[in-house]
Amino acid sequence: xxxxxxxxxxxARFIQKVKYTDVLEVKTGMEEIEKPFILVTYTxxxxxxxxxxxxxxxxxxHLLRGVCASGNRNWGMNFAxxxxxxxxxxxxxxxxxxxxxxxxxxxxxxxxxxDQIGLFREE
Ligand SMILES: Cc1cc2nc3c(=O)[nH]c(=O)nc-3n(C[C@H](O)[C@H](O)[C@H](O)COP(=O)(O)O)c2cc1C
Numbered sequence: 001x002x003x004x005x006x007x008x009x010x011x012a013r014f015i016q017k018v019k020y021t022d023v024l025e026v027k028t029g030m031e032e033i034e035k036p037f038i039l040v041t042y043t044x045x046x047x048x049x050x051x052x053x054x055x056x057x058x059x060x061x062h063l064l065r066g067v068c069a070s071g072n073r074n075w076g077m078n079f080a081x082x083x084x085x086x087x088x089x090x091x092x093x094x095x096x097x098x099x100x101x102x103x104x105x106x107x108x109x110x111x112x113x114x115d116q117i118g119l120f121r122e123e
Pocket of ligand 1: 005006007008009010011012042043044045046047048070071072073075078079080081099100101
């Protein structure tokens, strides 16, 4: 399934555009999950993983199969760094990094990456 976090709705709009329908939003980090998932998150602070996402991953990282992050290129080296950090920390593929709500090409890259991981065959 897809798990996402979105503060100002960019990631939420990205999620609405992708073909998968099994979706959970992380709001507090206390959400419960029992299936493997792909995470799509925004980036905050100076290239940081949002707090609620950190809390969620502490409990559920064993089910994490890949990560994708939104950001803004104005942040330079910190562009979508939440994705890079999560991929490194939990040893999962960084599927893609995109700006704001993503363009059509971002959706395509993301879906190809998710399909390659084969998550939705696993369920
Ligand atoms: C306070 C704040 C800090 C941010 N820091 C970063 C950052 O370090 N790197 C980055 O790429 N984007 C950064 N962004 C941009 C957001 O990650 C980007 O707008 C994203 O699309 C937001 O997703 P959301 O609308 O789903 O919350 C920041 C935005 C805000 C408001």
